[in-house]
Amino acid sequence: MTSTTSSITQLLKTHFGYDSFKPNQEAIINDVLSGKDTLAIMPTGGGKSLCYQLPALAKEGTALVISPLIALMKDQVDALRANGITAAYYNSSQPEEEQQHVLQQLTKGELSLFYVAPESLPNLRHTISTITLNLIAVDEAHCISAWGHDFRPAYTKLGSLKQEFPQIPIIALTATADKATQDDISKQLNISHAKKHLASFDRQNLFLDVRPGQSRIKQILKFLGPRGAQSGIIYCLSRKSTEKLAQKLKQAGYKAKAYHAGLSPEDRANIQEDFVNDTTPIIVATIAFGMGIDKSNVRWVIHYNMPKNIEGYYQEIGRAGRDGLKAHTLLFYSYADVIQLRRFTEGTATEEFQLAKLERMQHYAEALSCRRKALLNYFGEHLTKDCGYCDVCQNPPKYVDGTVIAQKVCSA
Ligand code: ADP
Numbered sequence: 001m002t003s004t005t006s007s008i009t010q011l012l013k014t015h016f017g018y019d020s021f022k023p024n025q026e027a028i029i030n031d032v033l034s035g036k037d038t039l040a041i042m043p044t045g046g047g048k049s050l051c052y053q054l055p056a057l058a059k060e061g062t063a064l065v066i067s068p069l070i071a072l073m074k075d076q077v078d079a080l081r082a083n084g085i086t087a088a089y090y091n092s093s094q095p096e097e098e099q100q101h102v103l104q105q106l107t108k109g110e111l112s113l114f115y116v117a118p119e120s121l122p123n124l125r126h127t128i129s130t131i132t133l134n135l136i137a138v139d140e141a142h143c144i145s146a147w148g149h150d151f152r153p154a155y156t157k158l159g160s161l162k163q164e165f166p167q168i169p170i171i172a173l174t175a176t177a178d179k180a181t182q183d184d185i186s187k188q189l190n191i192s193h194a195k196k197h198l199a200s201f202d203r204q205n206l207f208l209d210v211r212p213g214q215s216r217i218k219q220i221l222k223f224l225g226p227r228g229a230q231s232g233i234i235y236c237l238s239r240k241s242t243e244k245l246a247q248k249l250k251q252a253g254y255k256a257k258a259y260h261a262g263l264s265p266e267d268r269a270n271i272q273e274d275f276v277n278d279t280t281p282i283i284v285a286t287i288a289f290g291m292g293i294d295k296s297n298v299r300w301v302i303h304y305n306m307p308k309n310i311e312g313y314y315q316e317i318g319r320a321g322r323d324g325l326k327a328h329t330l331l332f333y334s335y336a337d338v339i340q341l342r343r344f345t346e347g348t349a350t351e352e353f354q355l356a357k358l359e360r361m362q363h364y365a366e367a368l369s370c371r372r373k374a375l376l377n378y379f380g381e382h383l384t385k386d387c388g389y390c391d392v393c394q395n396p397p398k399y400v401d402g403t404v405i406a407q408k409v410c411s412a
């Protein structure tokens with residue numbers, strides 16, 4: 001144990017330049033190194049990548065990393081290379097020459113980490129079976145679950161990896177913490193026996209604020225008063241409302257841009273880059289925006305509409321304050337949103353499941369006691385004290401009058 005501990009600490013320092021591990025990293029890395037299948041559940045920004053990157057370097061051979069987005073793969077590969085680590089990614093949008101070059105490196109055993117999109121995996125199975133694999137990492141593993149919030153059909157094919165490579169440890173990583181999704185991940189990856197590591201989801205630097213959704217635009221302009229030059233994200237339910245709100249903010253003199261899946265890939269990449277570089281401080285977006293963006297100084301996140309579940313909400317507010325400094329999160333709650341979200345679930349295969357999650361989200365928005373307690377409780381964590389850093393703690397309801405609340409919410 002001591003020798004492993006000191007050698008992985010050494011690797012942490014020499015390859016990544018860090019002196020100490022973040023919570024849970026060391027225990028996860030030790031499990032992976034001892035050959036166990038592992039399920040790592042850590043909040044966004046918790047340092048999940050390192051949990052497979054470091055073991056990949058500690059063992060001979062190549063780590064296979066499944067990642068859902070080209071942008072994510074590219075960021076990680078760039079960062080690894082900057083640290084002198086040989087890593088590459090493979091996906092269908094690369095020029096063929098580049099693909100061939102990467103496969104050559106892979107088969108020659110030159111890569112410590114090989115990133116691939118799940119869709120490309122079937123074509124590479126043979127090649128991968130010829131190399132020395134040291135571990136398989138399934139990043140953003142909630143994409144495997146139809147119960148999660150970013151379902152990706154190609155992920156469901158990853159279940160055969162365990163049969164094909166029974167000796168190779170699999171590590172699945174996600175920031176999605178509800179128990180049903182966790183169980184679904186292990187089941188589908190055929191690692192039901194996996195060692196589970198659940199890190200704390202408490203992000204103490206995020207102020208949790210929920211307000212009734214009347215005159216939202218007016219409220220937002222007031223909110224932006226002292227904050228308009230800071231970096232922030234406003235999440236809306238529809239593409240149209242992102243465009244409309246971005247337009248309003250621009251008219252009011254703010255540097256804001258809309259972002260949604262209806263834009264061209266070039267436009268999306270440019271907007272994302274301008275946000276990361278602080279050229280465009282404010283992004284008004286659908287939930288298509290944010291996954292994989294490693295921007296540390298996002299100072300606020302607003303939900304113009306209520307998210308459809310707590311996982312999504314948590315992940316989206318989690319994009320604020322990744323530098324550990326204080327950040328404000330603001331959720332507008334209106335019953336009209338609840339009705340619309342309910343309508344979206346109608347007739348879908350998982351309707352009941354989604355409705356149950358929506359109801360939990362609604363309960364959170366309506367909570368009359370510490371929000372953080374309610375939020376963490378959803379993830380199975382129990383705070384012993386009220387947080388003192390949410391709207392309810394700072395401004396407790398003086399009396400509980402259900403009719404007044406109902407009236408407020410209905411008139412939104
Ligand atoms: P996640 O995937 O859990 O959202 P990342 O793997 O992207 O998180 O890591 C978030 C940030 O934390 C990255 O900038 C990473 O370099 C940094 N990081 C990871 N491990 C450590 C550590 N032990 N000490 C300091 N910073 C770390």
Ligand code: MG
Nearest residue numbers: 048049139140
């Ligand atoms: Mg990650």
